[in-house]
Amino acid sequence: MAHGESGPVGPAAPEAVMRARLGRECLYVPSCRFGLYLALRHWCEPGGRVLMSPVNDDVILFVVLAAGLRPVQAPLSATDGSLDVDAVPDSVWSGLSAVLTTNLYGHPDPAGRLRERCDRLGIALIEDAAHAIGSEVDGRPVGTFGDAAVFSLSKHAGARAGGFLALADPALRAPLEQARDALLDPVALTAELAYAVRPYAEATVRALRLAPAAWWALRLLGLQEREEIRMPLRSAELQRALASAPSLSGFHSWVRVDMHDYRVAPGRLRWRRIARLLARLDDRLAAHRAGTERLLATRWAAPGSAGARVQPLFRVPLLVHDRDAAVAALARRRITVGYLYDPPLDTYAGERFTDPSPSPANAARFARHALPVDPLRAGPVIDVLGAAGIEPARGLPGD
Template identity: 75%
Template sequence: MRRRLGRECLYVPSCRLGLYLALRHWCRPGGRVLMSPVNDDVIFFVVLAAGLRPVQAPLRAEDGSIDVAAVPDAAWQGLSAVLTINLYGNPDQAPGLREHCDRLGIPLLEDAAHAIGSVVGGQPVGTFGEASVFSLSKHTGARTGGFLAIADPSLRSTLERARDELMEPAGSVAELAYGLRPYAEAAVRGLRLVGAARATLRLTGRQEREGIRMALRPGELEQALTAAPALADFTSWIRVDMHDYRLAPGPLRLRRTQRLLSRLDGLLEAYRAGVRTLSASRWALPRPGPVQPLFRVPLFVGDRDAAVAALARRRITVGYLYDPPLDTYAGPHFTDPSPAPQGAAWFARHALPVDPLRADTVLEVLDELGSRPVRPPARIVAAQPAMQGGTGV
């Protein structure tokens, strides 16, 4: 990854732990961080755990990227950092965000979990900020690990020590479970037992999300905030969907991750091919610029719930839904709401993020369903400035 990005890279057990490291290093507790409201709620809790106040940015309805020009002047003042989202791999307007950060003297931190291989302005996502975090659970399918890329290589030893203090020791049971997981999941899918497996999780109390968003639990969250910055007090939120997010990697994890990462170039080409197919469909919104190897392609349908159910019947799970936006989910007590929430609300409600590696089947299902394409209302698009230097799909 150092060769790919031209930056020093530090392995971390998860993208969320890497982001916590970056926030703690570059931001003083009590600061304010501009971020996307269409984001995983886990990331929201990571920002809170770092002792920071999330500030929700306006988004472009067409692609869910941060709308730099729509952020009011007043919102820029008093920020401690800007955190990009690069949703599904579609790049945020990093050059514009970089200019604002330079003018204000604050760090730009890039969440590139979905964006290995994406570029903006001919430059890789993850090379604009002081630091960026990548996930190896996404494109590579490693189901573990990530890395923190930093602009200043002299900081590596400091960040490495901070990482080691936060990691939990690897255990043989956890390593065995990790090794067996792909085979167990394949068996469940092959025997068509996905529904039964989910019912078992519900009955045993191990299903941590009843809907798209996890339960906020405001009373407990208020109490946790009194201890921030303190990662341990937020563990019950941050570990959701990944209980080993702080686990030091054992040899099995590292070998499997290295093997999968060695295939990255071929995987990125396969993603691009799927993106081309999906982007030519009537459910996609056209975007200028180069074809990106998106981790998920947002299609826009009138009845998303029906589309999700129809895809599930063909054993295609639609994940990475972030509805409602974080300011609606958490409320003004825990975050500064977006000054222009309409774009984020529309995108969050209508985007159907689908796997480009299943492009042909996805389009077949939507055709059979008669799914209706939708477009952002003219009043939302008209309120947004024209995009400079399109990032494309």
């Protein structure tokens, strides 16, 4: 069914659900990366500079580059990976076109302070709330501070299909909807089939304990393409692609990684699953919050976590001394650790493609020690780490 359909399996009902949650106009997008590209193109002139977190998915770096912008890596907190507003030099602030938050694993960036700074500078604040659909800052939902915010349906909701672009100014819906539709690929039968079989393929991977045949199936469907945490940068090709920016097409081979349908219009199957899972979202958020609370009470939690407001984190970043040993111990119990972002993006991409953080040590430390675990599996994770003798990270602020 066409992406603009407003009937029982179209976007109207899911958009209304998110509009009610946020109090903002919401536009369906086929992926967060696609939504971020739309927002960056609307609010930033090509050649501008965007402050962002160096502990983030490399796909987001390529989205910023595809929008014709220069990524500028920010200093971070060593305990939760949030943007450290006070550590950004005035010389960096003065040259920015926008700030892009991350809300890593659902832990909020200081959105209120970032909003104030952006207002003083007259630049856009764009919130990446892919991990943070239920998180709050100062009693307000993450995603209600920026000029725009993107939310994922693949994370807490588990729909594995698109998300929303939330807008502070409802008058911008029409032009951004037009820009979205101009960039969308039509509904594709192969994409719908891949979407339909993905849950079964992933179940097969678990059942076969990551057998080569199962990995091959995932790769064939475009669901698993990384050999390492970071995808290959391919510097020479990336340098040539910069000449095509702003353009998604020139960066397609990077932006599509692990999500080949990132710009494909949804079909009936997706709409039905989205509607079904959105109806269960509050229950999922409650379960994430309960698991987060258990994990933050352990000795591997970041210093200062005890007594803090518990967010329904998408993943809880425990801080461990030897992450490889922790990952291996969990893998033996068939608990997979994903969403690792190591090394930081300035180390990964180099000064050729990004401005490095003026204070990189905290980001490097957090990226090296963070063990992002699913709060829905809090009990088994705690048991495994305890039995394996995994030690907390040492020498962090607040120890």
